[in-house]
Amino acid sequence: MAIKLEVKNLYKIFGEHPQRAFKYIEKGLSKEQILEKTGLSLGVKDASLAIEEGEIFVIMGLSGSGKSTMVRLLNRLIEPTRGQVLIDGVDIAKISDAELREVRRKKIAMVFQSFALMPHMTVLDNTAFGMELAGIAAQERREKALDALRQVGLENYAHAYPDELSGGMRQRVGLARALAINPDILLMDEAFSALDPLIRTEMQDELVKLQAKHQRTIVFISHDLDEAMRIGDRIAIMQNGEVVQVGTPDEILNNPANDYVRTFFRGVDISQVFSAKDIARRSPVGLIRKTPGFGPRSALKLLQDEDREYGYVIERGNKFVGVVSIDSLKAALSQAQGIEAALIDDPLVVDAQTPLSELLSHVGQAPCAVPVVDEEHQYVGIISKRMLLQALDREGVTMADQTNPWDTAQVADTTAQTADAWGTPAGVATDGGSTDWLNSAPAPAPEHFSLLDPFHKTLIPLDSWVTEGIDWVVTHFRPLFQGIRVPVDYILNGFQQLLLGMPAPVAIILFALIAWQVSGVGMGIAALISLIAIGAIGAWSQAMITLALVLTALLFCVVIGLPMGIWLARSPRAAKIVRPLLDAMQTTPAFVYLVPIVMLFGIGNVPGVVVTIIFALPPIIRLTILGINQVPADLIEASRSFGASPRQMLFKVQLPLAMPTIMAGVNQTLMLALSMVVIASMIAVGGLGQMVLRGIGRLDMGLATVGGVGIVILAIILDRLTQAVGRDSRSRGNRRWYTTGPVGLITRPFVK
Template identity: 45%
Template sequence: MALIEVQNITKIFGKTPDKELAKVKNGMGKDQLLAETDHTLGLHDVSLSIEKGEIFVIMGLSGSGKSTLIRHFNRLIDPTDGHILVDGEDVMALSDKELEDFRRHRMSMVFQRFGLMPHRTVLQNVAYGLEVQGIAKADRETTAREWIETVGLGGFEHQYPSQLSGGMQQRVGLARALATDADILLMDEAFSALDPLIRSQMQDQLVELQEKLHKTIVFITHDLDEALRIGDKIAILKDGVLSQVGTPPEILLEPADDYVRAFVRDVNRARVLTVDTVMQPPAVRITHDNMEKALADMRRHDEDFGYVVEDKEFRGIVTQEGLAEEVAKPGDSPSLYAFADDSNAVELESTLEEALPTTLEADYPVPVVCEDGRLMGVLSPEEMGSVLTPPEEQTDADAEGAEEKAEKAETAKPHALKEAS
């Protein structure tokens, strides 16, 4: 079960939103509702699921409803219709006392304009949430110092917000939110007020922290590059309506409508997509140390290249031509593991931009390996090119070639994963 479930949330701003709800449910749009009733449709029938431990980005242009939506999570705004469940509990059903406790312990928020108290020091600002929780001064200051150190502000404990740069102030805001140890972190345009370089540094730090903390982070932004850089999942809103929810590769490669397609058109895909989105299984995976048998296997499958694996660990590439020459030499054949060439490989988490030089220089699909050396797949220039070219830029010839390729792939599907063992 998802940690956060948004179920059919509709929000109408105005004097009598409940009265106008039926019109929206019957299909009245945002412009017509405003013209006829002087009410504003902030969100319309939005549903989504947020898993525990993921960075979930909600993005859209100004007026799309993204900030309105995130404020429903901790009930800074109540919906006109719909429900929000957090860990199975209906937030809309909480009493005032329960809601106060929920905000103190379950969710923390980081604001666009930092939200720091100017008369309090860095230490006092970071410790504030713990003070509200009733934590003893010595304990809350110990915790606050740990988080100040974590976000790189050690030594600034007794400075005031006015003495810090914008990036440093936002680090204080982040430390304050993390200090309460809440399960869920809400970040509303948290980095948009920062200079580009500082913003990039904060994005990197958030991703690094998340790798250690595994919080559930709901992040609001209007910047697609930021969303693609930090998000595990992305939801795109337009005029209060949800256009698409998906992973960064899904958003880039499978836009749901023209609005999303326009959003992603100018994105540098090579810098965003990683090799795991386009790699394919190796045609021949050799899992033994016998050179003669490997050559026979490759000839039987009519493949020029084989990928040698020992206990799942990649050992290198062999060619049919090279094996034939070696087997033809007098005497015993050497170890296949020692003979295989392991000089060219790319890492699973590499971007396509990072992998491109190696892929273009190689005469064969380049092996893709993970951190522990296992062979995960192979990467070819053709597969890379197919995702780096936006659909609207592909020619009719490209499309025909893709259809022919698909037909061949369908015919060869039973043989797609040949394994020599």
């Protein structure tokens, strides 16, 4: 057969500057010694494999042997340090990222141990995921996805979600997702190891059936020896990153390359590994070929000459006919009948694929050697009691000198040096100064530094530095900051004109409808009552000004914070630099912002929005980073394995999964913006905060209460709405937004 996938002298070394390890590899140092000397981990060492088209090739090894690293080198989920990975003769280690994505989308697919299904997608969408990344039209990918689900028996679960399925069903979806793109090569990384034994056996049978139909090249990673020998055409054994033996199950079992392989195969259950076809013997002795001139008399003479009690009748094309005996042939002759009359009724016949474990009772009770036939009922051979016992009588070999190659020496060598951070100051003798205190200015007393009172004088004039810095910024950059006012002023005026220009009844009804659409009819009614209450207590106009201020600040926070959060999530180095700034923005008291903002922007609503943006921005940045970083690594890996570009990864995987966390950040930003309305009123910002501030200044409890109640009502409404937006589609009943709420009432007649 042609070679489909080939690995030549492949290395993977983990750590910085991996080339340092090669000089130690050439000296013959072990994996542990290289790690001790360089801090580099040797994942795969000088591996070479040639995998034939259409075979199931199993890679085995203990934990840490390098098998999972190896399979990820085959599709470059892990970049090789040195060596070649050839698919159809093309070295994928040397192709561009764009070419690699095409290879992943069309030629090679992967099934993962953890299933790696997208929790926000249905079974159908998960199955079509690879085709969606490849840009296949929606209808075509739907049809192909349904066909793949039929292959694994899950077409009835197309609209379910992964968490509604059992472990075995989820793994079938993972397999269907890989099959849907019709790959030439299928990589399976311990795909069945997380399943219960019974389900695992079913999945192994399913894989063998699918392979019989489509003959793909499959690379299967496993640590289960019985599994490997059950499904594998050939097996590669890995130890400490090296491939130590490659061969068929029988070759490795009978001729292990070293003690590691011998120990690995010790205790293997032969009855589960081999099937009837593996031990069936085809001998001409006792074999009767049914031809027109060959009757019971000829068959009887053949058996008597060969000293056999039973014979096995086959006809043209090697088709099995049945079993005869000396007695049945004599009976047929006595009645002058043909050889058909001599056939024994219901003889025991076994299928070639039957495991030896299932033959024990049958062969033991059979009066003769049991015939074996294939799926087309062609004669394969016979199995006798003696043959079966010989096959099962294989002794395990124990290692005389067994060592654990995974023990590593840990050396801790720490030293601590301490030093006196203060030192001992020397005393200074000085004169007391002039005694003519009427005619001369008093001489300043000499400064003495005392360890007991080291901070009686300011050592670092931070206040002067900050003042001078702000003065310099105002002098040189005031036009820039005045330019920043323009978009803020424009957006703020737009919101104010919209909110104050609408008649209050219209605005109340509109807001109630929006609340109904976003969060349900209950929230719509609550918003209606709450907004009427704001108007009834005389705070409507001020509430609309506050809402305009908060919405403007929120808009700028989202526009600035969301892209920045995405960037920082993708750049850990930049995140490390920006994190202290975010800490300072969140922990600095809000009042501290007011002075520089007034100096740079003046007073009024626009500076109030700017100070609110600064105060409320960090949560949306932090929670965007958190949401993206919390996307499970196996989902990222699965997306890459199907050829996702960075943009597709962001918009189809990371942002949808991070959206609840991001919306929590939006919610926190909104609440912080509302908490600033009273503080911002100190720089002449209008709205409900101004009412509270005036009430405090005049000791007018009523006025302060009206403003406070208005702020609380707005906070509750906005909080519930942002929480509702953050819910996924499943919590909303998997319904499209245009089929619910007031919009749904309008579109329902037109939407099926």
